Amino acid sequence: MNFTDYLIYVKSQLNNLVKFRLIRIVLGNEACDLDSAISACVYAYFLHSTCQSKDEILHVPILNTQPSVFRLRNEIHWLLKENHSNMIFIDDIDLNYLYDKNKLEIILVDHHCLYSKFNKIVTQIIDHHPLKENSIALQDSSKIKIELVGSCCTLIAEEILTSNTNFQMTNEIAYLLTGPILFDTFNFSPSAGRTTEKDKQIYEQLLTYRTLPVDDSTLFKDLKQCASTTTGMSVQDLLQKDVKQVSGPNIRLVISSLPSEYTVEKLIGQLKTMKDIDEFLSNNDNADGVIMLSLETTNDETKRQLGFYIKKYEHMLPINEYIQRGEHNLNLRERGIPINQARIKLFEQRNVQASRKQILPLIENFAKDFAPQNSS
Numbered sequence: 001m002n003f004t005d006y007l008i009y010v011k012s013q014l015n016n017l018v019k020f021r022l023i024r025i026v027l028g029n030e031a032c033d034l035d036s037a038i039s040a041c042v043y044a045y046f047l048h049s050t051c052q053s054k055d056e057i058l059h060v061p062i063l064n065t066q067p068s069v070f071r072l073r074n075e076i077h078w079l080l081k082e083n084h085s086n087m088i089f090i091d092d093i094d095l096n097y098l099y100d101k102n103k104l105e106i107i108l109v110d111h112h113c114l115y116s117k118f119n120k121i122v123t124q125i126i127d128h129h130p131l132k133e134n135s136i137a138l139q140d141s142s143k144i145k146i147e148l149v150g151s152c153c154t155l156i157a158e159e160i161l162t163s164n165t166n167f168q169m170t171n172e173i174a175y176l177l178t179g180p181i182l183f184d185t186f187n188f189s190p191s192a193g194r195t196t197e198k199d200k201q202i203y204e205q206l207l208t209y210r211t212l213p214v215d216d217s218t219l220f221k222d223l224k225q226c227a228s229t230t231t232g233m234s235v236q237d238l239l240q241k242d243v244k245q246v247s248g249p250n251i252r253l254v255i256s257s258l259p260s261e262y263t264v265e266k267l268i269g270q271l272k273t274m275k276d277i278d279e280f281l282s283n284n285d286n287a288d289g290v291i292m293l294s295l296e297t298t299n300d301e302t303k304r305q306l307g308f309y310i311k312k313y314e315h316m317l318p319i320n321e322y323i324q325r326g327e328h329n330l331n332l333r334e335r336g337i338p339i340n341q342a343r344i345k346l347f348e349q350r351n352v353q354a355s356r357k358q359i360l361p362l363i364e365n366f367a368k369d370f371a372p373q374n375s376s
C-alpha cells in the first residue's frame with residue numbers, strides 16, 4: 001500500500017474504529033509545524049506497513065491541531081501536495097472513548113509529554129526537544145528516543161533506516177523526510193546553529209533513495225517561501241499559525257512563532273487597538289498574554305525579535321524583569337514601538353541561536369513559580 005492509499009484507508013476507518021483490538025495513534029505536537037506533521041504521517045505509515053496484524057491494530061497519524069489552524073500551514077500543504085486533504089485532526093477521533101475501552105496507545109513524535117491522563121498510555125517517544133523534568137511516565141527507556149538534533153524527521157528517518165524490517169524506503173517517503181530536515185536546519189546554515197552531524201548523515205542517506213531529481217536548494221527555498229506567505233492572513237492568523245501554550249497555577253501564556261520573515265515589529269505596527277490580540281488570547285483558553293518570536297534570515301544572517309503583550313499590568317513587570325535576566329542569555333535589547341501601549345514590549349534578541357525550543361522551558365519555569373504580587 002503506498003502512502004496516499006494508506007492515508008485514504010485510515011481516514012475511511014475512522015467510523016469503524018471499534019472493530020480493531022487496538023488503535024495506536026502517532027501524535028504530533030500542538031504547534032503542528034512541518035516536521036511534526038510529516039513525522040506523524042510517515043512514522044504511522046511505516047508502522048502500518050510493517051505491522052503483522054493489520055486487521056487487529058490500526059496505526060493512525062494525528063495532527064494535534066484544528067483544520068482552521070492547519071489551513072495556515074502553507075508549507076505543509078505544499079510538501080504533502082494532494083495528501084494534505086487526508087490529514088486526521090485531534091478532534092476527529094474520540095480518544096476518551098477508546099481510552100475507556102482500553103483500546104488506545106499513543107506514540108509521541110516531536111514532543112514527549114501530554115498534560116492529561118493520556119500520558120500514561122504513551123508507549124513510544126521520538127523527540128528533539130530538551131527533556132522536561134518528570135514529564136515522562138513511560139518506563140521502558142528503549143522506547144524513548146530524545147536527541148537534540150535539528151529536525152524530528154532526522155530521528156524518524158534514522159528509526160526507519162535502521163529498523164530490521166522489510167519496509168521499502170521510497171523516493172516519496174525520502175523526499176517527505178528530506179523537506180523538514182532542510183527546513184529546520186535552514187539548509188544546514190551554520191549561522192542558524194540548528195544542524196547536528198546526525199542531521200547531515202541521515203540527509204545523505206535519504207538522498208540515496210531519492211530517485212527523482214530535485215534540487216534541494218530549490219526545495220528549501222520553496223518551503224521557506226511557502227512558510228513566509230502571509231497573504232490574506234489577519235493579525236489573529238499570524239499569531240495562531242504556530243502556537244504553544246504554557247500554564248502555571250496562576251498564569252497562562254501563549255508563545256507564538258510568527259511566520260518566517262514576519263517580524264514582531266511588523267506585527268505590532270499592525271495593531272491599532274488591542275481588540276485582535278485580545279480576541280486571539282480568548283480563543284486560546286483565555287490566556288493572560290502572548291510572547292511573540294520572529295526570525296529573519298537574509299544573506300546567511302539570522303535576526304530574531306522577541307516581544308510580548310500582557311493583558312494585566314500586574315503581570316507585566318514580573319515577566320519583563322524575568323525575560324531580561326542575564327542568566328537566560330537571550331541578550332535582549334529593547335526597541336521602541338510605534339504604538340502607545342505600556343503592555344507591549346519589543347526586543348532585538350541578539351542571541352540568535354535561542355529558538356522557541358530554548359525559550360519555552362524558561363517561560364515554563366516562570367509560569368510554574370509565578371504568584372501575583374497582590375495575592376496574600
Ligand SMILES: [Mn+2]
Nearest residue numbers: 035036110152
Ligand atoms: Mn520539531
